[in-house]
Amino acid sequence: MIALPPLRTIGLWVALVAASAAIAYGLTVARFPAALLLGPMIAAIAFGVGGSGLGVPRPGFLAAQAMIGCLVAHAVTGQIAQTLLEDGPLIVAVVLVTVAVSGVVGWTLTRLRILPGTTAAWGSSPGGASAMVAMAEDFGADPRLVAFMQYVRVAAVVFSASLAARFLMEAAPVGTAAGAGDASDPGSVAATLLVAVVGALVALWLKVPAGAQIGPMVLGSILHATGVLRMSLPVPLLELAYACIGWYVGLRFTRETLRLTVTALPGILTATFAVITLCAGWAVLLTLLLPIDLLTAILATSPGGLDSVAIIAVGSQADVSFVLAVQTLRLFVVLLTGPLLAKWISRTVPEGVDR
Numbered sequence: 001m002i003a004l005p006p007l008r009t010i011g012l013w014v015a016l017v018a019a020s021a022a023i024a025y026g027l028t029v030a031r032f033p034a035a036l037l038l039g040p041m042i043a044a045i046a047f048g049v050g051g052s053g054l055g056v057p058r059p060g061f062l063a064a065q066a067m068i069g070c071l072v073a074h075a076v077t078g079q080i081a082q083t084l085l086e087d088g089p090l091i092v093a094v095v096l097v098t099v100a101v102s103g104v105v106g107w108t109l110t111r112l113r114i115l116p117g118t119t120a121a122w123g124s125s126p127g128g129a130s131a132m133v134a135m136a137e138d139f140g141a142d143p144r145l146v147a148f149m150q151y152v153r154v155a156a157v158v159f160s161a162s163l164a165a166r167f168l169m170e171a172a173p174v175g176t177a178a179g180a181g182d183a184s185d186p187g188s189v190a191a192t193l194l195v196a197v198v199g200a201l202v203a204l205w206l207k208v209p210a211g212a213q214i215g216p217m218v219l220g221s222i223l224h225a226t227g228v229l230r231m232s233l234p235v236p237l238l239e240l241a242y243a244c245i246g247w248y249v250g251l252r253f254t255r256e257t258l259r260l261t262v263t264a265l266p267g268i269l270t271a272t273f274a275v276i277t278l279c280a281g282w283a284v285l286l287t288l289l290l291p292i293d294l295l296t297a298i299l300a301t302s303p304g305g306l307d308s309v310a311i312i313a314v315g316s317q318a319d320v321s322f323v324l325a326v327q328t329l330r331l332f333v334v335l336l337t338g339p340l341l342a343k344w345i346s347r348t349v350p351e352g353v354d355r
Contacts, residue, residue, distance in 0.1 A: 012052050019043040020243060033165045033315040036242040037308060038158060044250025045155070051255050056248040062204075064244035065213035065307055066196040071238060072213075072310050072324055073195075073220025074231035087322070090290060094282070095330040098301055101278045102126040103341050105271050114267035121341055123149025124271050126279075126303030127327075127334040148261045151252045153272045154305045158249075160276055161302050161309060165316040168295040188232035195220045195229065210331060213307055217324075245307055275303050292319060300326040 024039025032038060047054060106124035114120070122136040129150035136146040196216045203215025223229035261268065283297035290297075296319040299309055306327050313323040 009054070012047065012054055016040075016043055016047050016052070016054065016247070017243075019046070020246070031166060032162050033169070034158070034162055034242070034308075034312045036239050037246045037311050038162050040243040040246030041155065041158060041250040042246075044247045045253045046250075048251040048253040049255060049258060052251075054247075055251050056244055060244055061248045062200060062212040063196075064241040064248070065210070066200040066216045067233065067238060067241035068245070068307050068310055069199065069213040069216035070192050070196050070220050070231055070233055071241075071314055072217045072320070073224055074233075082321075087290060090286075091322075091326050091329060094286060094301055094326050095333050097282050098126055098279055098303060098330055099333055099337060099341075101282070102275050102303060105274045105278075106341070109267055109271050114264070114270070119145050119149075120267075120271065122146045123153075123268065124275060125150075125334055125341075126153075126275060127305065127331045129154055129305060132334075144257060144260050145264060147252065148257045149268050149271065151249055152268055153275070153303060154249050154308060155253075156272050156276060157302050157304060158308045158312070160280075161299055161312050164298045165295060165312055165318070168293075168298075169317050185230075185232055188230050189234065191229050192220070192231050192233055195223065195231070210306055213310075214328065217328075242311060245311070249305075249308070279303055292322060293317075296322055299323045304331075306331055 020040035020043040022039075023042050024035045027035035027039050044054075102124045103121070106121040109120035109124070119136070119141040122132050122141045123146045125132045129147075132150055133143050133147045136143050199216035199219035200212045201215075202219075203211030208214055220229075220231050224231045279301045280298060283294065283301040286292065286297040286301065287294050292300075295316060296313075299313050299316075299318050300323045302309055304327075309327055310320075310324060312318075313320045
């Protein structure tokens with residue numbers, strides 16, 4: 001027999017769902033994009049800090065990422081390849097500047113001894129939150145502090161990107177999640193779910209970063225762009241995926257992490273908003289170099305996470321192809337350069353700083 005969760009846990013989940021729905025409804029009325037991501041995340045932060053002890057099971061989070069990958073595949077089609085070919089050098093420049101900005105912030109915090117050792121380098125890394133936390137401990141950083149920094153960054157990016165989208169969009173966003181294709185065709189829905197499963201499993205087996213999302217996104221884009229398959233997902237399934245990602249991020253904020261990081265909180269917030277502000281400044285400059293709007297530039301240069309930015313981009317008037325091209329490339333660059341950057345910063349740390 002399958003053991004049922006305690007009544008307290010069930011009650012807390014019911015309360016979390018209700019609070020998430022209420023906040024999401026308020027954000028929808030206020031015309032915020034990605035309200036179904038933002039609302040659950042805000043509610044989850046409150047429940048996590050309140051000591052609820054709740055957490056989204058890893059399989060649930062991976063399934064939600066796979067659904068977002070399919071949604072992006074429907075929106076991007078084949079234009080992402082054309083975008084990469086036409087604006088390849090500038091896209092690489094956008095990625096490198098974003099990574100460099102984060103490196104400078106991490107180096108500064110370490111030199112000023114605001115944060116210990118290489119923790120600042122790993123925590124300031126603009127993307128791949130789960131991978132950064134996993135690798136940080138192997139390189140001598142405090143994984144708890146790195147995790148807190150990473151998820152503060154993700155939350156801050158979601159809030160700031162949602163605000164930017166809210167005030168830069170010309171028309172009001174849709175009140176619910178945008179469905180991918182015609183969900184009335186059971187065959188298309190079944191085929192799309194198969195793409196989600198196969199794409200995620202293969203990418204995870206190959207150990208692709210953020211494979212649960214990137215696998216279905218790449219496979220679905222190829223099939224959809226070539227006309228082999230019409231990607232189709234029902235809105236309720238996408239809404240659940242949005243909520244799962246919001247809960248996953250929000251519930252990472254707990255009383256224990258707050259106690260462990262209270263003295264470092266000013267430094268963490270400084271690092272987070274410094275990276276976001278500098279990336280926003282680069283976005284403004286980017287609009288002068290490329291024929292793209294400010295919202296697209298802000299979402300493209302925002303320092304992660306990939307799934308959250310994808311949700312906001314699809315739900316707004318941004319150029320999804322350009323945003324996802326930059327964000328996907330940045331994720332791989334960050335995961336490749338993160339260990340090298342952390343090692344370099346560790347060599348510059350003066351003796352006496354706690355490593």
